[in-house]
Amino acid sequence: MTEKNYLTIHSLTALPWHNLNRDDRGLPKQVREGGKTRGRLSAQSLKRAIRVAYELDSFTDATKSLRSRALPEEIVRRAGVIAVTNGVEFDEKSALKIATKIVKSLTANDKDAAESEGPAKEAASDTMTWLSADEMDALAGVLGSANGTGGTIKAADYIKRQTGSLSIAAFGRMFAAQSDLQTEAGIAVGPATTTHPIMIEVDYFTTVDDLGGGGAGHLGQAFYTSGVYYRSVTIDKKQLRDSWTGWTSPDAADRLELLVRSIVTALPSGKDNSTAPNTRPALILAETQSHRTAYEFHEPVKADFEGGYLKGSIDRLIEQATQARAFDPSEFGESFVSGTSVSADLTIGFEYSAASLPQLTKRIVEWLQR
Known part of the structure; x- marks a missing residue:
């Protein structure tokens, strides 16, 4: 039987009005998928957010990079x-x-x-x-x-x-002139994309000159969107073990737990102070795997009768996970489900353990340290 060396964390997060990751025109980043324009948070912006969140909360300066x-x-x-x-x-x-x-x-x-x-x-x-x-x-x-x-x-x-450095071991680094010294990444991060089409909204704004006798001192416009974002992050346990030297340190479990928590909750910070869209994931599915496996929303999710894409997105993700296990049962091992929208009436067609965020991070770290 193939060893379950990978653990993928899938998450669905409903982000209100925001522009967390913008392009060179100032627009929220986008991607064309399934014939529709979707919102996108680049993998690079997510890795940066995870690293910053982890290192800001690190225990000593010695863990930072x-x-x-x-x-x-x-x-x-x-x-x-x-x-x-x-x-x-x-x-x-x-x-x-x-x-x-x-x-x-x-x-x-x-x-x-x-x-x-x-x-x-x-x-x-x-x-x-x-x-x-x-x-x-x-x-x-x-x-x-x-x-x-x-x-x-x-x-x-x-x-x-x-x-x-757990950050460097997690995301890897390249030295073009000394490839034998470069560090292979132990974590793969995919871009977050909306499960449905999006609209870009224009916000016309003014600033008032306090000493100018009233009226607008500056006129401008900014661009925003909203949506339910799906993303997946895969931890390669073997590679992370090979890249990081801190496994035997006394605070190894604490550092790993902090990294996992950052993976689950961290978001890019573009226009963060203007919109504060710091919501928590509605659904988190963490599963051990024999090979890296993600899910897709190529066919866009349709809005519920009363509006909103969250319920349909959750149902689609659970449906795909169930179908994947039916297709190849040997691919998957332990499964953990968490998130703010997990309730007793959520139907999941496979074995799983329900967990709060602290329980989820602890169980993932226990798996990493086995």
């Missing part, structure tokens, strides 16, 4: 603190050259990295690099030591394929 073009400056800042603490003379300009070369060696070939030291070539690469706190601290420790500006410092001595 940074993805930036300015990592050399951050490493040098940390090195300067270490040097002052140790009473070591510190040459910030020289340290920045070394840090820049180290970071760029991950994303540019040796020739590009060497040439990028000159002031006129500082912008040789616009690539953002993602490092964990412990990796930055390790490099800073060398630069901030008595011999930190002498000799050759190799990135591979301090940055490994396996990482102590």
Whole structure:
């Protein structure tokens, strides 16, 4: 029997008036599916939201990571603190050259990295690099030591394929120039799309100039939509175990639980303060699988007689999950159901365990740690 190595979290979330993820025109992102225009939250925006939610609530700075073009400056800042603490003379300009070369060696070939030291070539690469706190601290420790500006410092001595950052292990990172150091993602995130067609609404607004004697000081327009979004996130237990080094740490279960909670609840933050569409998932179906399996809404859900797409979306998702088990019973293992719209009259044609959000996250973490 094929091992159930994957766990996919399917969710349906009804989002009121919002523009959480917009395109280059300021419109809510869209996709054409089943001949209809649907709302879309990109996978990239969802991964960013999950990572930020997880790291904002992380227990120590040591669990956090940074993805930036300015990592050399951050490493040098940390090195300067270490040097002052140790009473070591510190040459910030020289340290920045070394840090820049180290970071760029991950994303540019040796020739590009060497040439990028000159002031006129500082912008040789616009690539953002993602490092964990412990990796930055390790490099800073060398630069901030008595011999930190002498000799050759190799990135591979301090940055490994396996990482102590659960965020990096979850979503993976690529180093174009040193592929043997890049981290494979343990989690696959699909875009969230509405289960039905959407409309884009235009909001005409004005701002009042408090010192201008009344009247509008600015006129403008913004774009919004609403809908029921389906998304799926699949955790590859084997890959996550291979990418993350923190499995034996005392707070491993707490960190995993926080990540799972972020996966379930986090949303992109576009125009968040203007609309505050921070609703909780109406339905969550988490199921262990032999292979990555998601569900689809290619044929758009029709509105209920009195309006609304939520009930029809929930029924469609449960129906597909039931049909998938009938088609290939060996594909699925444990199933957990949660969400704000789960009630006693919800008919589910397969075995499952009902769970609150804390119970759901705990059970998923128990599965991960088996």
